[in-house]
Amino acid sequence: MVIDNDPAGSARTESESQGVLYVVEPQPGIAAVRNRSIAEADDQDAIIFLDDDEVPCPGWLEALVGRFVETGAQGVAGKVLTPFPDDVPEWIIASGAFGRPVRADGVEMQEAATNNLILDLDAVRRSGITFDERFGLSGGSDSLFTRSFTRWGARLVWAEEAVVIEREDPERFTRAWVLRRTFRLGNSMARVNVVLARSRFERTVVRVRMVAVGVARIVVGGTRNLWGRTTRSLAHRGHGERMSARGRGIVAGALGHVHGEYALRRAQAGWQ
Secondary structure, three states: OEEEOOOOOOOHHHHHHOOOOEEEOOOOOHHHHHHHHHHHOOOOOEEEEEOOOEEEOOOHHHHHHHHHHHHOOOEEEEEEEOOOOOOOOHHHHHHOOOOOOOOOOOOEEOOOOOOEEEEEHHHHHHHOOOOOHHHOOOOOHHHHHHHHHHHHOOOEEEEEEEEEEEOOOHHHOOHHHHHHHHHHHHHHHHHHHHHHOOOHHHHHHHHHHHHHHHHHHHHHHHHHHHHHHHHOOHHHHHHHHHHHHHHHHHHHHHOOOOOOHHHHHHHHHOOO
16 A cells, blocks of 8 residues: 655556555655555555655564564554665764664564554554654654553563665765754654643643753763864764754753654755
8 A cells, every 4th residue: 555645646656557556645744654654554554664664574464463463552663774875974883873772583662663563453453542643744753653652551562674765865875964864853853842741830841841851961962072083083062963953842842842854855956
């Protein structure tokens, strides 16, 4: 199933030529797309999410579904690898950009992205949880969904052998794009924490804590960046710059700023 978020349906011809179910979701935002996919699968037992820039490795489906059946978990997430092009700038490699957490096979998690994820739709329906469309053009709706889902009581586990390859646009392998992405991740994380707070008082506490965390990251990242420049260490510079960018995003999110990364992408694509 392909959910096209372009109101003009630009992916119709290619999708239907592959014999897949093709649906246009005109409401802008990735959260609306994910909600639409669940609605379209209302007669199914499970749904698997993949991003449009990912290619599954051999054995991916068997590993993901196998772990899902074997554990009886309500969600299973798999690994995403991002290969670098031959001409990638040294800063990208040294900074640790596109790196992802290393997890033990079968470990339980509280949160996952939806770029390689299977969900038990019966549990999703019983929980009443949906993807929050306030995060549709900013990112973070998958983190909010899975954290809410596990808080409700769902089990979410890791499948190490269920691997997909992310084919990033070559234009994204730049220092400027990585720092914008890192800012967005911090921004989304802070906003998700605020939304998950159960009371006005708790939201205030979360905002204060997020500001403190963000400021600490800015200071430590700036110090590491300075040390890297002094010692000519590209790794220290890159990690320091990314840490500061994430800190700025956390502070901005805690104070209510929404970084609309997906809105920018839609504008660049000429979509409404």
